[in-house]
Amino acid sequence: MPCRQAVLKCGGFGSIIGPAAIHFARICVMTSAVRAIPGESGWPIIGHSLRYIKNCNQLYDEMYAKYGAVYYNDFLMIRNIHLFSPAGNEFVLLDREGNFSSRLAWNIPLEKLFPNGLMLRDGEDHKFHRRLMAAPFKRAALAAYVDAMNPDIDSVTTIWGRRADFLFYPAIKQLTLGLAAKIFLGETLASDADTVNQAFVDLVAASLVLVRYPLPGTPYQRGLRGRRLLETYFRARIPGKRQSPDSDMFAEICRAQTESGESFSAEDIVDHMIFLMMAAHDTTTSSLSSVCYALAQNPEWQARIRADIDRLGGDRLHYDDMDEFTAAGLVLKEALRLYPPLPTIPRAAVRDCHFDDYRIEKGSIVTVSPYFTHRLPEIWTRPDEFDPERFGKARAEHNRHRFAWIPFGGGAHKCLGLNFAELQVKLVLFYLLRKYELAVVPGYKMPYRPSPIGRPGDGLPLILKPLS
Numbered sequence: 494m495p496c497r498q499a500v501l502k503c504g505g506f507g508s509i510i511g512p513a514a515i516h517f518a519r520i521c522v523m524t525s526a527v528r529a530i531p532g533e534s535g536w537p538i539i540g541h542s543l544r545y546i547k548n549c550n551q552l553y554d555e556m557y558a559k560y561g562a563v564y565y566n567d568f569l570m571i572r573n574i575h576l577f578s579p580a581g582n583e584f585v586l587l588d589r590e591g592n593f594s595s596r597l598a599w600n601i602p603l604e605k606l607f608p609n610g611l612m613l614r615d616g617e618d619h620k621f622h623r624r625l626m627a628a629p630f631k632r633a634a635l636a637a638y639v640d641a642m643n644p645d646i647d648s649v650t651t652i653w654g655r656r657a658d659f660l661f662y663p664a665i666k667q668l669t670l671g672l673a674a675k676i677f678l679g680e681t682l683a684s685d686a687d688t689v690n691q692a693f694v695d696l697v698a699a700s701l702v703l704v705r706y707p708l709p710g711t712p713y714q715r716g717l718r719g720r721r722l723l724e725t726y727f728r729a730r731i732p733g734k735r736q737s738p739d740s741d742m743f744a745e746i747c748r749a750q751t752e753s754g755e756s757f758s759a760e761d762i763v764d765h766m767i768f769l770m771m772a773a774h775d776t777t778t779s780s781l782s783s784v785c786y787a788l789a790q791n792p793e794w795q796a797r798i799r800a801d802i803d804r805l806g807g808d809r810l811h812y813d814d815m816d817e818f819t820a821a822g823l824v825l826k827e828a829l830r831l832y833p834p835l836p837t838i839p840r841a842a843v844r845d846c847h848f849d850d851y852r853i854e855k856g857s858i859v860t861v862s863p864y865f866t867h868r869l870p871e872i873w874t875r876p877d878e879f880d881p882e883r884f885g886k887a888r889a890e891h892n893r894h895r896f897a898w899i900p901f902g903g904g905a906h907k908c909l910g911l912n913f914a915e916l917q918v919k920l921v922l923f924y925l926l927r928k929y930e931l932a933v934v935p936g937y938k939m940p941y942r943p944s945p946i947g948r949p950g951d952g953l954p955l956i957l958k959p960l961s
């Protein structure tokens with residue numbers, strides 16, 4: 494089995510000695526022997542697709558053991574080159590040399606369902622759209638969302654405690670969908686509730702299927718129908734939202750302008766809104782499930798979060814309190830390390846390039862893996878253990894390489910919603926831990942399904958014991 498220590502050395506020069514050295518190193522690489530990337534294709538046509546869907550993390554561990562930190566697999570006749578090291582993450586995500594396209598890679602699963610979303614754009618076009626999309630994520634906007642979310646999270650978490658056979662995952666999905674309606678759309682969805690919710694649920698479900706052909710009655714066809722319904726829903730409301738003083742994300746995006754007065758077209762707004770809801774939803778439910786599972790197994794961290802709640806005082810958690818809610822922040826970081834919602838991040842090579850002495854051909858899909866680098870023993874002390882203190886100031890293990898901890902990606906496409914996600918997770922923890930002790934039955938181990946977005950395979954049966 495290749496030594497995991499080699500992973501750090503392999504290609505590590507980029508992060509250590511900067512662009513001039515990279516240029517020099519590239520010349521050396523071009524004049525030294527170019528190695529063929531090792532790997533295997535798997536079954537005819539489907540390649541390793543089924544194994545990826547079943548448990549991609551298991552597949553990665555197995556391939557790494559055979560081939561090391563750079564190898565290839567085939568998925569549905571598409572060659573995937575995996576670079577599994579912090580240096581590989583930096584090479585791909587920072588993309589200093591302009592080797593990669595996010596659009597071409599994400600178009601493969603998402604083009605029909607989420608066309609022109611931010612992740613499906615490149616270069617100057619991406620920069621322009623990202624700048625305009627910053628409006629709903631500014632400080633004042635975030636503070637308003639926090640105020641709006643407090644009462645809903647308070648009341649829904651109270652109801653959870655009355656339920657028998659409580660399953661956390663479907664419950665948190667429902668809660669975050671309701672919050673998305675309010676924060677993203679500025680609606681309680683009273684009249685359209687069922688159709689709009691269902692359309693969105695169908696659309697997200699369709700992005701997770703393997704067979705992407707709209708045969709009647711298939712999830713993919715339902716997803717495309719859902720998309721059409723959502724397009725109509727958003728389009729009809731754009732003129733009103735552009736004029737409104739509303740503080741929801743939809744209104745912020747409709748009103749967003751560059752310094753030179755450019756704004757989004759109606760088509761852009763529809764595409765961004767639908768993409769944004771998808772990008773926010775399953776990732777946040779995934780994180781909250783992992784956080785609550787980890788807390789149920791580590792009551793001492795529940796106690797630390799409760800101590801912060803007591804210190805902060807008050808019945809509501811305000812935006813200005815968030816930085817002081819430190820234990821919850823550490824727990825979230827650690828849960829995202831162990832269970833990153835996106836187990837892999839893909840890019841398409843738009844030109845031939847080299848990583849170390851490996852040649853990557855134009856047209857290949859190149860993936861990096863948050864899951865894999867989050868468990869490297871040279872970076873993380875006892876990597877399989879839940880130990881949030883590793884992110885504390887004293888140890889700061891994540892700073893051992895700036896691309897060692899990448900649940901939100903990095904570079905130009907780094908998650909735009911990371912602060913919003915943290916606020917939402919902290920709010921849910923604030924209300925849950927004021928009311929309940931979280932537990933699981935003795936010996937319970939969450940059956941984790943890592944792909945395409947991580948989730949508990951059994952819905953996560955969480956026990957909520959009311960605090961006296």
Ligand code: HEM
Nearest residue numbers: 611612772773776777780834900901902906908909910914
């Ligand atoms: C814990 C929760 C979340 C995780 C782990 C997560 C993860 C990620 C990752 C890994 C990427 C980069 C993908 C790539 O480089 O190809 C990304 C991009 C993005 N995320 Fe998140 N995300 C989360 C929550 C959210 C939320 C709540 C929102 C919106 C409110 C959001 C909006 C976006 C957007 C718009 C992009 C595209 C950015 C771009 O291409 O410039 N995400 N996210």
